Amino acid sequence: MIWRIACQLPRSSAIFFTNKRVAPANVNILIQDPMKRRLSDSASHISSKRTRMETAKISLLPEEEQLSRLLLDASEYIDKSGELDEKVVLRFAGGWIRDKLLGIQSNDIDVAINIMTGENFGIKLKEYVEISENVKKHGLRPKDLGSFHNIKKNPEQSKHLETTTVKIFGRDVDFVNLRKEVYAGDSRNPTMEFGTPEEDAERRDATINALFYNIHSGLVEDFTGGLKDLRAQRITTPMDPEKTFNDDPLRVLRLIRFASRLGFTIDPNVGKWMGDASVAQNLKMKISRERVGIELGKMLKDKSPVTALKLMDRLGLYSTVFTDPAREVPIPDSSKWSIAYNLLSTLKDAETPGSVYHTLVRSDDAKFQAWILAAIVPWGTVEKPKKEGVKAIENEPYSTDIIRRGVALDSKLCAMVTGAFRNRTQITDLKNAIGRSEPWTNQRDVVGMMIRGWKSDWKLHALYALLVEADSDKYGPLIQGWQKFLDHIEKMELMDVATEKYPLTGKDLQKALNEKPGIWVGKALDVCMRWRLKYPTSQNLGEAIEDVKSQLSELKKN
Numbered sequence: 001m002i003w004r005i006a007c008q009l010p011r012s013s014a015i016f017f018t019n020k021r022v023a024p025a026n027v028n029i030l031i032q033d034p035m036k037r038r039l040s041d042s043a044s045h046i047s048s049k050r051t052r053m054e055t056a057k058i059s060l061l062p063e064e065e066q067l068s069r070l071l072l073d074a075s076e077y078i079d080k081s082g083e084l085d086e087k088v089v090l091r092f093a094g095g096w097i098r099d100k101l102l103g104i105q106s107n108d109i110d111v112a113i114n115i116m117t118g119e120n121f122g123i124k125l126k127e128y129v130e131i132s133e134n135v136k137k138h139g140l141r142p143k144d145l146g147s148f149h150n151i152k153k154n155p156e157q158s159k160h161l162e163t164t165t166v167k168i169f170g171r172d173v174d175f176v177n178l179r180k181e182v183y184a185g186d187s188r189n190p191t192m193e194f195g196t197p198e199e200d201a202e203r204r205d206a207t208i209n210a211l212f213y214n215i216h217s218g219l220v221e222d223f224t225g226g227l228k229d230l231r232a233q234r235i236t237t238p239m240d241p242e243k244t245f246n247d248d249p250l251r252v253l254r255l256i257r258f259a260s261r262l263g264f265t266i267d268p269n270v271g272k273w274m275g276d277a278s279v280a281q282n283l284k285m286k287i288s289r290e291r292v293g294i295e296l297g298k299m300l301k302d303k304s305p306v307t308a309l310k311l312m313d314r315l316g317l318y319s320t321v322f323t324d325p326a327r328e329v330p331i332p333d334s335s336k337w338s339i340a341y342n343l344l345s346t347l348k349d350a351e352t353p354g355s356v357y358h359t360l361v362r363s364d365d366a367k368f369q370a371w372i373l374a375a376i377v378p379w380g381t382v383e384k385p386k387k388e389g390v391k392a393i394e395n396e397p398y399s400t401d402i403i404r405r406g407v408a409l410d411s412k413l414c415a416m417v418t419g420a421f422r423n424r425t426q427i428t429d430l431k432n433a434i435g436r437s438e439p440w441t442n443q444r445d446v447v448g449m450m451i452r453g454w455k456s457d458w459k460l461h462a463l464y465a466l467l468v469e470a471d472s473d474k475y476g477p478l479i480q481g482w483q484k485f486l487d488h489i490e491k492m493e494l495m496d497v498a499t500e501k502y503p504l505t506g507k508d509l510q511k512a513l514n515e516k517p518g519i520w521v522g523k524a525l526d527v528c529m530r531w532r533l534k535y536p537t538s539q540n541l542g543e544a545i546e547d548v549k550s551q552l553s554e555l556k557k558n
Contacts, residue, residue, distance in 0.1 A: 053221060053222060053223055054222040054225075054227050054228070055219040055220055055221055055222065056101070056219065056220040056222070056227055057218065057219060057220070058100055058101065058213070058220060063169050063170070063171070066138070066139070066169055067109070067168055067169055067171065067173070068215045069138065070129075070138045070168070071090050071111065071125075071215060072090075072215060072216065073128070073134070073137075073138070074124065074125050074128045074129075075087075075088040075089070075090055075216075077124070077128045078116075078121075078124050081124075084115055084116070086114070086115050088113065088114065088115060088116065088121075089113075089114040089115075089214070089216060090111055090112070090113060090114075090214075090215050090216070091111070091112045091178075091197065091212040091213060091214050091215065091221070092109055092110065092111060092112075092212065092213040092215065093110045093111065093112040093200070093211075093212055093213075094110050094204070094209050094210075094211075095108070095110070095209060096108065096109045096110065096213075097211040097212065097213050097220060098208050098209055098211060098226075098230070100213075101211075101220070101227075101230055102230070102262070107170070107171050107172065108171070108172045108173075108174070109171055109172070109173050109174070110173075110174045110176065111173060111174065111175045111176070112176060112177070112178050112197075112200060112212065113175060113176070113177050113178065114177075114178055114197075115177075115194070116177060117162040117176070117177050118162050118163045118164040118174065118175035118176040118177060119162040119163075119164050119175075120162075121164065121175045122164035122166060122175055125166070125175075144167075144168065144169065147166055147167040147168065162176070162177070163175065163176045164176075177194055178194065178195050178196065178197060178199070178200040179192050179193060179194060179195045179199070179200055179203070180192075180193050180194075180195030180196075180199035180200065180202075180203060181203045181247070197212060197221065197223060198223045201223040201224050201226075201238060202223070202224065202238045202239055203238075203239075204224075204238055205237065205244070205248075205251040205254050205255060206226075206229075206235055206236065206237060206238075206254075206255055206258060207224040207225050207226035207229045207236055207237065207238050208226045208229050208230050208235065208258070208264075209226070209258070210222075210223065210224045210226050210238050211226045211227070223238075224238035225238075232265075233262070233263070233264045233265060234264055234265045234266075234267055235255050235258060235259050235264045235265065235266045235267060235270065236267035236269075236270050237251075237255075237267075237270055241267075241269060241270045241272075241273040241274070242273050242276075242279075244273075245273050245274065245276070245279045245282075245283075246278070246279060246282060249279055249280075249282040249283035249286055249287055250283070250287045250291055250292070250295065252274045252279060252280075252283055252315075252317070253283075253292065253295040253296070253299075253321070254295060255270070255274065256274075256299065256308055256311045256312060256315075257295060257298055257299045257302065257308060259307070259311060260299060260302065260303075260304045260305070260307035260308040260311060261302045261303055261304065263304070263307075266311070271315070274315050275314075275315035275316050275317070280316070280317060280320045281320075283317075283320055283321075284320045284323060284325050285325055288408075289324075289325075289405065289406055289407060289408045290408040292321060292406075292407055292408070293407035293408040293409050296321065296375075296407050297368070297409070300368055300371040300372065300375070301368050305371045306341055306342070306344070306345040306371075309337075309341045309371070309374065309375060310338070310341070313334070313337055313338055313341075318332075318334040318337060318378065319331050319332075319334070321406075321407070322375065322376065322378075322379075322402050322406055322407070323402065323406050324401055324402060324405045324406045326405065327401070327405070329398060329401065329402075330382060330398070332378035332379050332382050332398075333378060334378040336378075336471065337377060337378050339470050339471065339472065339473055340374050340377035340467040340468070340470060341371075341374045341375070341377075342473065343374075343466075343467060343470050343473075343475055343478075344370060344371065344374045344463075344467060346475055347479070348361075354487075354490070355483070356463075356466070356479060356482055356483055356486060359459070359486050359490070359495070360459040360460065360462055360463045360486070361459075361460075361463065362459065366459075366460060369413065369416060369460055370460065370463055372403070372409070372413065372417070373417070373420060373460060373463060373464045373467060374467055376399045376402060376403065376417065377464075377467050377468055379397070379398050379399040379402060379421075380399070380421070380424065380464070380467075380468035381468065382397075382398050382399075383397075384396075384397055384398050384401075396414070396418055397417075397418060397421040397422070399417050399418075399420075399421050400414050400417050400418045400421065403417050415457075416457045416460060416461075419454065419455060419457050419458075419461055420457070420460060420461040420464035420465075421464075423453075423454045423458070423461045423465075424461065424464060424465040424468060425465075426450070426454075427454065427458070427461055427462050427465045428465045428469060430447070430450060430485070431462075431465070431481065431482060431485040432481075434484060434485050434488045435481050435484060435485070441488065442492075444492055444494065444533050444534060444536070445530045445531075445533040445534040447489070447492060447494060448492075448494050448497045448529075448530075448533040449526070449529065449530055449533065451489070451494055451497050451498055452497055452498050452500075452529065454498065455498055456498050456499050458498050462482075462485075462486075466478070466482050493536070494533075497533070500529075500532075502525045502528055502529055502532075503528050503529070503531070503532045503541060503544055504525070504528050504541060504544060504545070506521040506522075506524075506525060509521060509524050509525070509528075509545065509548060512545045513545070513548065513549060513552065515552075518556065519556075520552065520555040520556045523555045524548045524551075524552075524555055527544070527547050527548050527551060527555070528544045528547070528548065530547075531543060531544040531547050532544070
């Protein structure tokens with residue numbers, strides 16, 4: 001099976017790859033002999049499969065040229081010092097080259113160094129820019145110099161690297177040595193050694209991420225077929241996919257993310273191993289849930305979250321990603337999961353002022369949270385047995401457990417998910433009552449206090465209730481029912497009632513009633529809010545105080 005996701009790639013003045021498997025008109029493809037440098041045994045199988053290296057020329061933006069000139073001069077400065085037996089060679093690596101070739105703007109650049117660690121190169125670069133004539137030559141401004149004096153070290157313990165980061169000409173630049181990786185059988189944390197460009201390319205997750213731009217030659221260097229795969233809009237791996245994913249199962253999620261972002265096809269053999277049961281088990285048990293959550297977050301904040309969820313679904317990864325390996329949790333039925341994420345995509349695509357999506361999803365954060373809710377719909381009706389004598393967190397619904405422990409997302413998101421699960425039935429009941437035109441649904445104080453009980457996230461809770469209710473891909477009647485519900489709330493001017501301020505403060509009530517503070521105050525404030533909802537235009541706050549006074553003895557009861 002080939003999974004092709006439709007996507008229109010951006011055109012730019014740099015390079016644009018068409019669907020046709022031919023070189024773009026403005027890319028010069030050169031065929032050169034393999035690099036003279038000897039390959040290690042671990043990389044020798046690459047040269048046996050690919051006896052020629054493909055290269056391409058690209059045009060740099062002025063600030064990219066400025067950065068290249070600075071790094072070239074810094075490497076020459078190091079060479080002239082005579083401290084090293086071999087000349088320094090610098091290559092831009094990874095995602096920047098891919099995005100450059102696709103005409104996508106990228107401000108983060110990784111620089112791979114042949115014979116120095118990132119930390120050591122950073123020290124020499126700082127030394128170079130502290131020479132006044134070099135400052136003048138490269139037009140370094142005070143803010144650029146300031147960043148050089150605050151070079152950050154990023155050891156990345158999980159990869160045993162010495163990476164140094166510095167902001168240069170407004171770009172975040174990471175320096176790290178070329179390397180090869182050796183994996184232990186039970187860990188995704190490799191033992192690192194200096195490597196050749198071929199070995200460094202081989203260890204990467206996808207051929208399109210394994211390209212280098214050699215700033216000395218001005219050429220893109222391709223050791224793994226990445227240029228060909230870019231032209232074909234295809235995701236494949238430099239190494240055998242079985243080894244790639246068993247070495248580091250997190251690459252499965254990374255490739256889903258790249259495929260969904262770029263609209264690329266996943267190579268059939270690669271797709272087979274991405275969905276392999278043993279790889280899925282390794283992804284579940286060997287990868288920290290924080291890392292899983294980071295990749296999931298990137299997918300759902302990217303340009304096509306629905307594509308990422310579709311790929312995850314087709315690969316059979318639901319119970320692998322949305323689980324808690326450290327605890328025994330049930331396996332939810334995800335056979336109809338596609339109904340939920342396709343419905344959210346449909347609502348988003350049909351967005352107009354006043355529509356369901358426009359009304360319920362009101363910010364960039366809400367857009368991400370909406371996709372999180374779509375992701376956990378299979379947990380929507382799975383009840384968790386309540387335990388006595390335990391902390392409240394232990395009685396959170398399974399859906400919250402998955403967000404908190406399974407994908408390790410933040411507490412604010414967990415609270416929203418908990419509310420969505422617990423309020424779903426009541427929200428759906430109100431929607432159905434409005435659909436039946438029951439008289440009580442026109443009582444502004446009754447409906448308004450219900451919504452206030454759902455708190456400020458109630459719109460997302462309503463979206464979740466809608467997604468859980470969907471049981472087929474015939475969305476029309478369902479959407480119409482929820483549209484009627486929202487139109488009714490809007491007509492009653494209750495859309496923002498959950499965040500509406502009380503008409504009186506607790507101190508106002510204590511003073512007016514000559515009462516001491518107590519638990520009665522919170523209940524009394526709700527009485528005032530009911531009065532305000534019932535009489536929205538009244539300015540006579542004394543009426544609200546009288547309402548409280550008439551109920552005071554009852555309010556003081558526990």
